[in-house]
Amino acid sequence: MSAIKNTVESLRETFRPDQVWPFLAPTNTKVNxxxxxxxxxxxxxxxxxGFKALNHLNLYINDGELRCLIGANGAGKTxxxxxxxxxxxxxxGSVFFGQNHNLLNKGEAEIAQLGIGRKFQKPTVFEEQTVFDNLELSLKTDKGVLPTLISRLTSTQIDRIDDVLNIIGLAGHRFLLAGALSHGxxxxxxxxxxxVSDPRLLLIDEPVAGMTAQETERTAELLTSLAGERTVIVVEHDMEFVRSIARTVTVLHQGSVLAEGTMDQIQNNQDVxxxxxGEESQEDESQGANS
Structure with a gap:
């Protein structure tokens, strides 16, 4: 039994979650x-x-900023x-993460490993798992069968999960099933x-759709707190929410940048x-023809 125990402990050390094997590690994840x-x-x-989804699109995002992308459906945001x-x-065209990572020659997994995280509009959490388990499953670790079976959380990883629970305001719900949470x-x-995977750039798609006013306010506080240490790009249709968080707003139209500036500048931009x-007029004509 002692030999078996020693073997298991040896395997745990080999496959511990914070261990990155040299041949699995990215060659260069530093972002210039x-x-x-x-x-x-x-x-x-x-x-x-034949439909131009993106049309000679140019966009530059500064390190640590919170940028909002707005535009009608079909403007090219998603x-x-x-x-x-x-x-x-x-x-x-070209898309670079910093000056040294060409994203167009990398796959989705490689891009995520570089530190780019994306949240889709509809929440995709594991509803039958606890809040804590959802965060544990999202840690940047080896997801192979053997490492997953014998690995255990390090104190550093537990501290990381605790920090994130405090940031997102769910520390009191760590052992609650995710399916029991509210939409927000x-x-x-x-x-x-x-x-928990410590991304450098976050892409957030319509985070407040379906939220209560209180949840929307809390989300604004959360996203604002993340900017600086990280870069956050938010796609949103709720203009009041955009006004509450954005310093710079980019308006997309027919796959190109139509305007860029503060919310006040955007709302007073003649092109916008x-x-x-024009779009509202077309919708009114369509409704009139169908009535």
Whole structure:
């Protein structure tokens, strides 16, 4: 029995969660932000069956900023996120993470390993697992069968989970099943599931859709607190929420950047006004024809 115990302990040490084997480690995960820009999107084009989803799109995001992307449905917001995270390949252009990582020649897993995390609009938590277990499963560890079976959390990892629980406001719910959380709490948990892997850039898609006013306010506080140490890009349709968090807003239209600036500058931009008034007019005509 002693020999078996020693063997198990040896395996646990070999496969411990904080252990990164040299041949599995990324060759270079350091992000060069000497020019204070963490994301370069330059002259990106993407068409789907003749439809220009992205059209000579140029976007630059500074390291540590919180940027909001707005625009009507079909403006290219989700497609842009798909390209940044490697889910979709663009037709032409360049996308760099810092000055040294070309994202267009990397797969989704490689991009995530570099420190780019994405949260989709609908929460995708493990509802039959506890809040704590959801965060544990999201740690950046070897997910192979053997390492998963025999590994155990280190004190550093437990501290990391505790820190994230405090950040997302769910410390008092750590042993609650995720399925019992409110919609807003599930959104916060999913943000926490990104945070435990310590990403450098967070892409957040419509975080306050379906939330109560109180949850929306708490989400604004959460995302604002994350900026600085991390870079946060938020796609959102709720303009009051955007106003509450954004210093810089980028408006996309037909796959290109239409305008960029503070929320006040955007709301007074004549091009933005004309585009949105034109869309509202078309919707009114469509409703009139169908009535």
């Amino acid at each position: 932000v000497d020019k204070e820009v963490i994301l370069y999107v330059e002259d990106v084009n993407l068409s789907f069956d 497609t842009l996120m798909d390209v940044i995270t490697g889910k979709t390949q663009c037709d032409s 709490q599930k959104q916060w948990l999913e943000i926490g599931m990104l945070l 006004i004309e585009v949105y008034l």
